Amino acid sequence: MKTRVVVTGMGVCAPNGISLSEFAASLKNGVSGIRFHPELEKLKFGCQIAGKPQIDDVDLNEYFSKIQLKGLNASGVFYGVIAGKDAWKDAGLASTSNETPDWDSGIIFGTGILGVDKFREAIYQVDAGNVRRLGSTSVIQTMASGISAYLGGMLGCGNQVTTNSSACTTGTEAILMGYDRIKNKKAKRMLVGSCSDSGPYVWGGFDAMRILPRNYNNKPGAASRPMSASAAGFVPGSGAGAMVLESLESALERGATIYGEIIGGDVNSGGQMGGGSMTAPNGEAVQRCITNAIQDSGIDPKDIDAVNGHLTATAKDPNEISNWSQALGRFGIDFPFVNSFKALFGHCLAAAGSIECVGTLLQFRENQIFGSINCEDIHPEIISMIDASKIPQATIEFEPKIIAKASFGFGDVNACIIFKAYSQKQP
Structure with a gap:
């Protein structure tokens, strides 16, 4: 077991x-x-x-x-x-x-x-x-x-x-x-x-x-x-x-309180090749990291209700959405909800992933998807890939069951984790 x-x-x-x-x-x-x-x-x-x-x-x-x-x-x-x-x-x-x-x-x-x-x-x-x-x-x-x-x-x-x-x-x-x-x-x-x-x-x-x-x-x-x-x-x-x-x-x-369950994840590197560098991610590596995390979790990509992205407010944001879309095989209105907490506290560097993972899990407790502020003018490249309704700009009522969280760092390194709302049944 x-x-x-x-x-x-x-x-x-x-x-x-x-x-x-x-x-x-x-x-x-x-x-x-x-x-x-x-x-x-x-x-x-x-x-x-x-x-x-x-x-x-x-x-x-x-x-x-x-x-x-x-x-x-x-x-x-x-x-x-x-x-x-x-x-x-x-x-x-x-x-x-x-x-x-x-x-x-x-x-x-x-x-x-x-x-x-x-x-x-x-x-x-x-x-x-x-x-x-x-x-x-x-x-x-x-x-x-x-x-x-x-x-x-x-x-x-x-x-x-x-x-x-x-x-x-x-x-x-x-x-x-x-x-x-x-x-x-x-x-x-x-x-x-x-x-x-x-x-x-x-x-x-x-x-x-x-x-x-x-x-x-x-x-x-x-x-x-x-x-x-x-x-x-x-x-x-x-x-x-x-x-x-x-x-x-x-x-x-x-008899502890349970906020959620981790059902899988993956870490990898793009080797600073294939478009990757010290400061930019290799898109194929990002997609592999997401795909491997999903496979490790034993779920289907369509099971993911929401994504909390790395999404730093740079020119690379459309690239990240593209990588998520390709890895999940989901586009337009079929794309899961996506948000970025960096709009509220910036990019906390080495602390970013842990702070954002805490926020991600709080969405299970609150039965909500927290909004992404400051994106009333969603990037046109992003709109060409996913429906605007999938980027809530204010908090919405929703009961997520599975949320994917990813972080990408200098050195072309990646990590993706899959969280699941806790239930007594096996995931």
Whole structure:
């Protein structure tokens, strides 16, 4: 019998919501978390807007000890711990209270750049000959696996505790890695997710590439325009998303709430060939990733009710819709509903997949498809492939049974995951 893997807890630290309830309300009501940042204006960025979680009102003492907070200067760590611990709590789990690790629980929590502000601080201290002033936490704050190390110690997990990194595919890939571990009976539950730092040292490279919108600094809420003819580039974002994955058997034993089920997925690469490059996807690889995920799930492409795309608000959006359409063999009015949450909080880079997967699953709970704002002028190439009614611009009432979610990242890497509304019957 195949081990069924379900989602029993979720947490999020997003530009448009910290708690799960706030995040859900923002997605339902089209509330944007993209804001103007005077710091970026001062540094002469072309794009002076971004999506950044508003954690000033969060009591960090609920998430960190006083010792852990001392000298902590890594926004990604803050976001990841908030989302991760909230997901753990939401699942009805507690950190181990004795000296024995929880051998059945592990963590796969990805990131791209972690602790960049701490690293900058360290560089200045070293260059000034003040090595002894770096502090004892500079290493853990700047190593990529710092986020999983923090969470692993806080929760007492004794199974695999690690960090993955695959650019914008990171979060979705982390979920699939945790899914595989439980499916193969190597763990009962896994905390999975990803985080991304905020700030000019993370976003500056993209501004230099001139792939961020420069004409919306005075109207940030309208800047991120996935699937729109007037899309002018992606808005940089940051934050974290987290899920607790668990074997169905374990979840039922605990009487846990079940948000949904993972029934399959796939990861691959286009090899930066066939039209693929460091920054552009190989269309054939994207289609293969989607097709393989569907085959792994044991479903028919026509079973998919909705797609939450990568859809970053660049010139590549029509290409992505074309790849979905070709892979699913569905066109026009037959195409599933499709949306992109990046219109509400920007492209959260390494955190994008995990935050968007949390939003995707919330659609099962709410019996809705959340709307995609800022695409009132749908790109004509997209309209030539699918019916405009399949791109809801406001939240609609609908009971999805199966939703496909995909992420595509720099380096021509892809991940696609298939979520299913939970039922006691086998998928």
